[in-house]
Amino acid sequence: MNATVEQLAPVAEQANTPWVVAALYQFREVADPADLRERLINLVQSINLCGTLIVAGEGINGTVAGDRHAIDSINQFLQNEGFDNLEYKESESHEKPFRKMKIKLKKEIVTLGVEVKPRSLVGHYCDPEEWNELISRDDVILIDTRNDYEYKAGTFQGAIDPQTETFREFPDYVRQQLANHKDKKVAMFCTGGIRCEKSTSLLLQEGFKDVYHLKGGILKYLEEMPAEKSLWKGECFVFDGRTAVTHGLQEGINEKCHACGWPTTPEERALPSYEHGVSCIHCIDKTTEQQKEGFRMRQSQIVSAKRKRL
Structure with a gap:
């Protein structure tokens, strides 16, 4: 399946009220991704929504922004489509974070380039409190699965940077740099959790035994973990007009x-x-x-x- 993109009309500016930014994904079998995409296009043409949604046979992924009505409308639509276990986080932006609304049809909702089973072959999920305890241990290898420019904005204390430019490079990193550590505890994290769903599945598929990932990703951690107890250093790069966010999902000082x-x-x-x-x-x-x-x-x-x- 080749990627196709629907560029919808530019979205109107909002007066006085902040944009609600919703990051969401769910791995779920989609029988007819092209049909789901068309129905999403019909929906978003009638609401004030901008951002990107990616639809594939394995589920849905994206970040969108709009007024409260638009966000509630897209949520209700996805609930009706059976996406009733979305990994979902909201934040705010005082400026329009995306120029247009795009809906893409792809082979994967996040491109690893290697077939894995994120719905059946999964690692140990950690909530923010458990995560702090885990990554403070000396016997844990902590890996940032994001790209090099994301790592630059901020990361967890002690995290390894795989120095990847795209997520497609991560399988090579695992096979070339981690192959001799299959007996170790490996903890991984990403922005919203979706890349770690695939990276943990990949490691288990490669023979690793003890694999952990941060449920809800950095965004959930920054939302829930008080700054005084946090092991996060810097800001979290986000793929919208804000560039990066920090604790409480407040907009940071980095600019793209x-x-x-x-x-x-x-x-x-x-x-x-x-x-x-x-x-x-x-x-x-x-x-x-x-x-x-x-x-x-x-x-x-x-x-x-x-x-x-x-």
């Missing part, structure tokens, strides 16, 4: 470089290498002057479009 996508701190944005929308310390030497001119033109168009909306 729109040239390369990496999070940048206020200190990095004060460097000569930083030009808003054009370059940062992570990409200044990776693009040509012609590309930078293209980025400048794009940034100028974005600024002009925002002024017209004011």
Whole structure:
């Protein structure tokens, strides 16, 4: 199945009220993903919703934002479709976090590239309190299953960075770097939990015996764990206009470089290498002057479009 994308009309701005941001997923067999996608398209055309939903034969995944009515409408629709055990988290954004609504049809709701059984071959789930106890132990290998730019914004104390650019690279990391540790306790985490559903299934499939993952991911941890008891360091990268969130799911201080996508701190944005929308310390030497001119033109168009909306 080739990926197909439905780009829906730009979503209207909301007046005065924050956007409700809902991150959700569930592994569940979908008999006709294309039909579900079409019915989702029909629904979202009538409500004020933006973001991305991914539909596949193995379930649904995505992050969407809208007013309260829109979020309740999409939830009710999914409940009626049998998605009655969603891993679901809400937060707020004071600015519109996505430009459009996209609904994608894919082979996987999160692309690992290796067939696993996340509904039947699962590791030990840990809630935030159990997680703190687990990762404080000396006999546990703690692995951040996210990508390198996400790790840069923040991670758990003592976590290993696999230095992957995409989740597709994770199976190679397991086989090349972890193969000799199958007798160890391995704890893994990701943003919302979905990548760990697949990574724990993968490790068990590869012969690991004692595998743990943080239920609900970093977002649930930051929502529930008081900052004074937290083992999290930094901010959690999110795939929307906020760039990153911190404890209580409050918006953080990192901002995404729109040239390369990496999070940048206020200190990095004060460097000569930083030009808003054009370059940062992570990409200044990776693009040509012609590309930078293209980025400048794009940034100028974005600024002009925002002024017209004011």
